[in-house]
Amino acid sequence: MDIKRVGDIEIEEDAAYQRRFHKAQRVSWALMSLAVLLALAGLAGPGLSGTDESESPDRAVKTEYNGTVFHQKDSEMTIKVKTSEGGRLSVWISRDYLESVYMKQMLPRPEEVIAAEGKIYFGFRLDGSARELEISLYFQPLRVGRLSGSIGSGKSTVEFSQFVFP
Amino acid sequence: MEPVLRGAAMYFFLLIVIRVAGKRTLAEVTTFDLVLLLIIGESTQQALIGNDFSFTNAFILIITLILIDIGLSIIKQRSGRLDKWIEGTPVIIMKDGAPLTETLRKARIDETDILEAARKLQGLERLEQIKYAILEKDGGITIVPKDEYR
Numbered sequence: 001m002d003i004k005r006v007g008d009i010e011i012e013e014d015a016a017y018q019r020r021f022h023k024a025q026r027v028s029w030a031l032m033s034l035a036v037l038l039a040l041a042g043l044a045g046p047g048l049s050g051t052d053e054s055e056s057p058d059r060a061v062k063t064e065y066n067g068t069v070f071h072q073k074d075s076e077m078t079i080k081v082k083t084s085e086g087g088r089l090s091v092w093i094s095r096d097y098l099e100s101v102y103m104k105q106m107l108p109r110p111e112e113v114i115a116a117e118g119k120i121y122f123g124f125r126l127d128g129s130a131r132e133l134e135i136s137l138y139f140q141p142l143r144v145g146r147l148s149g150s151i152g153s154g155k156s157t158v159e160f161s162q163f164v165f166p
Numbered sequence: 167m168e169p170v171l172r173g174a175a176m177y178f179f180l181l182i183v184i185r186v187a188g189k190r191t192l193a194e195v196t197t198f199d200l201v202l203l204l205i206i207g208e209s210t211q212q213a214l215i216g217n218d219f220s221f222t223n224a225f226i227l228i229i230t231l232i233l234i235d236i237g238l239s240i241i242k243q244r245s246g247r248l249d250k251w252i253e254g255t256p257v258i259i260m261k262d263g264a265p266l267t268e269t270l271r272k273a274r275i276d277e278t279d280i281l282e283a284a285r286k287l288q289g290l291e292r293l294e295q296i297k298y299a300i301l302e303k304d305g306g307i308t309i310v311p312k313d314e315y316r
Contacts, residue, residue: 006258007261007298008297009258009298009300009310011256011258011300012255012256013255013256013257013258014250014255017250017255018255018257018269018272021251021254022272024186025186025188028182028186029186032183032186072216072217
């Protein structure tokens with residue numbers, strides 16, 4: 001550290017450094033403000049922008065979820081499936097996605113779970129007159145980064161992706 | 167590996183955020199600042215340990231933080247440039263009884279802060295009795311009185 005003599009006093013003051021630091025400080029404040037604004041807008045977790053939606057082209061399968069979630073923090077996803085007939089309904093979720101999250105609960109509880117290649121099928125029984133099923137998934141992401149998945153029923157498929165913050 | 171990365175990330179994040187917050191922000195600790203520090207500590211703790219409450223995790227985290235601190239102090243000792251950026255430098259904020267207004271504005275302090283330090287540290291009554299006022303690295307204000315008031 002360079003010690004200079006300013007008047008009668010010996011001090012390691014550095015005016016050039018002070019100016020640079022002051023600029024860096026203002027830029028940092030702007031970046032911190034931006035981070036807060038992004039959080040409010042929902043770009044860093046659930047915020048004012050609400051939830052994201054994905055729907056299959058035939059509108060038979062729709063999912064509502066948070067596009068940004070946090071590592072090991074509780075999150076929720078809703079799956080809505082329309083069917084032309086009552087009785088049994090099967091919904092599948094991509095295996096990759098399910099292996100990247102800790103599934104805490106699925107409501108309603110499926111009657112059966114069948115593992116297939118790349119997919120896990122969940123079987124539900126519908127009341128005779130019911131033509132729509134709403135499933136709620138409660139989970140915690142287990143890894144950080146981009147998390148993509150797909151959900152389907154019959155010939156309808158919907159793709160979605162979430163970003164998991166550390 | 168995760169506790170080490172968490173510890174290192176949190177150490178450098180806090181270092182930067184507290185540094186850019188400015189010297190006076192944490193040096194003038196009011197009751198509310200103390201509460202704020204406790205809240206920051208609580209938030210930091212949760213991010214550091216996550217769901218792992220094991221003794222080993224705490225052990226590794228503490229060692230990581232202490233080692234980074236030691237490493238950084240050695241680097242700072244060898245590199246004056248890095249020392250300046252991490253610790254800052256003292257700044258003269260008053261010379262011969264005249265406040266350096268631009269420097270005061272940038273440091274977010276005013277003449278009343280200098281007067282308070284002058285009263286507390288030297289028992290001085292007026293600004294004109296001060297030869298130098300210096301904002302130190304730790305955010306404290308040092309007062310050097312004029313010769314006739316020593």
